[in-house]
Amino acid sequence: MSLQIEHVTKRFGDFTAVDDLSLTVDKGTMYGFLGANGAGKTTTFRMILGLLTPNEGHITWNGKPISYATSPQIGYLPEERGLYPKMKVEEQLLFLAELRGMKRADAKKEIGGWLDRFEVPQYLNKKVEELSKGNQQKIQVIAALLHKPKLLILDEPFSGLDPVNVEMLKKAILDIRNSGATIVFSSHRMDHVEELCEQFSIVDHGKQVVSGTLKDVKRSFGKLNVRIRSDYPLDSLTDISGVTAVNPTVEGAVYQIETEETAERLLAEALKSGPVRQFEIEEPTLQDIFIAKVGKEHA
Numbered sequence: 001m002s003l004q005i006e007h008v009t010k011r012f013g014d015f016t017a018v019d020d021l022s023l024t025v026d027k028g029t030m031y032g033f034l035g036a037n038g039a040g041k042t043t044t045f046r047m048i049l050g051l052l053t054p055n056e057g058h059i060t061w062n063g064k065p066i067s068y069a070t071s072p073q074i075g076y077l078p079e080e081r082g083l084y085p086k087m088k089v090e091e092q093l094l095f096l097a098e099l100r101g102m103k104r105a106d107a108k109k110e111i112g113g114w115l116d117r118f119e120v121p122q123y124l125n126k127k128v129e130e131l132s133k134g135n136q137q138k139i140q141v142i143a144a145l146l147h148k149p150k151l152l153i154l155d156e157p158f159s160g161l162d163p164v165n166v167e168m169l170k171k172a173i174l175d176i177r178n179s180g181a182t183i184v185f186s187s188h189r190m191d192h193v194e195e196l197c198e199q200f201s202i203v204d205h206g207k208q209v210v211s212g213t214l215k216d217v218k219r220s221f222g223k224l225n226v227r228i229r230s231d232y233p234l235d236s237l238t239d240i241s242g243v244t245a246v247n248p249t250v251e252g253a254v255y256q257i258e259t260e261e262t263a264e265r266l267l268a269e270a271l272k273s274g275p276v277r278q279f280e281i282e283e284p285t286l287q288d289i290f291i292a293k294v295g296k297e298h299a
């Protein structure tokens with residue numbers, strides 16, 4: 001079982017939002033779909049779900065086209081959150097669960113469990129509009145996964161959640177993946193993607209610019225980070241040859257380099273100013289890779 005996107009292009013008039021995109025998401029994988037604002041992520045999700053039709057190419061789940069409207073196998077958290085503000089939480093979730101083919105009694109049981117898990121059981125009989133934005137978001141996440149979909153598409157699932165709720169949602173998503181579901185999500189938070197995803201791709205202006213496993217992409221990026229903390233000025237380090245980028249931190253900077261010899265030169269130069277409190281060579285982060293591939297202005 002896999003999700004396959006083959007040479008998919010989507011145009012709106014003269015504008016190409018998704019440009020010859022191909023990717024495969026294997027069953028049981030947690031897949032991160034990344035890109036700057038306007039890169040084409042939501043458009044791709046809508047095409048996966050059959051809500052938009054590609055101009056070219058094919059998308060299949062398990063070898064067949066998907067129809068979100070009719071398939072109980074699919075769960076979707078849309079970017080534009082679409083709960084009915086006047087409806088009570090339980091009514092709303094029951095309504096959506098029945099649309100996805102669940103029996104009312106089963107849905108009722110599951111709803112209770114999820115509201116407890118997300119620490120919002122007190123809102124069962126409250127109108128959606130009475131909940132805070134973050135709590136509405138949790139209800140919408142519950143709506144997407146209540147019927148135990150085999151393929152779960154989450155458009156920015158963490159946006160608007162505080163750190164405690166982000167952790168709660170991460171655990172829930174991991175449990176769903178561990179139960180065998182395939183999950184594709186978009187996020188602008190690279191750290192979340194690093195923690196959760198086995199595979200990912202980055203799109204830019206509708207084109208795929210990077211894809212693969214985190215390990216392979218990091219290895220092929222061919223750059224390292226050197227983190228230096230010091231109580232003394234480090235200005236002269238910026239000019240050392242082999243430094244490709246400098247990101248200042250509160251107590252020093254992180255220098256992007258290509259070879260370890262540059263790290264030695266950085267350390268020698270830093271020590272000229274005074275003692276160094278931290279010197280560490282780190283692998284590149286997904287944030288580094290994203291910025292390098294998509295451009296600083298988008299980060």
Ligand SMILES: Nc1ncnc2c1ncn2[C@@H]1O[C@H](COP(=O)(O)OP(=O)(O)OP(=O)(O)O)[C@@H](O)[C@H]1O
Pocket residue numbers: 012015017035036037038039040041042043044079
């Ligand atoms: N119905 C539409 N008509 C015309 N242009 C559209 C339409 N839907 C999307 N676009 C354009 O397609 C591009 C891709 O939009 P999309 O929403 O897929 O980006 P995204 O990667 O999800 O962005 P974000 O991270 O900001 O949510 C944008 O330039 C957007 O303006």
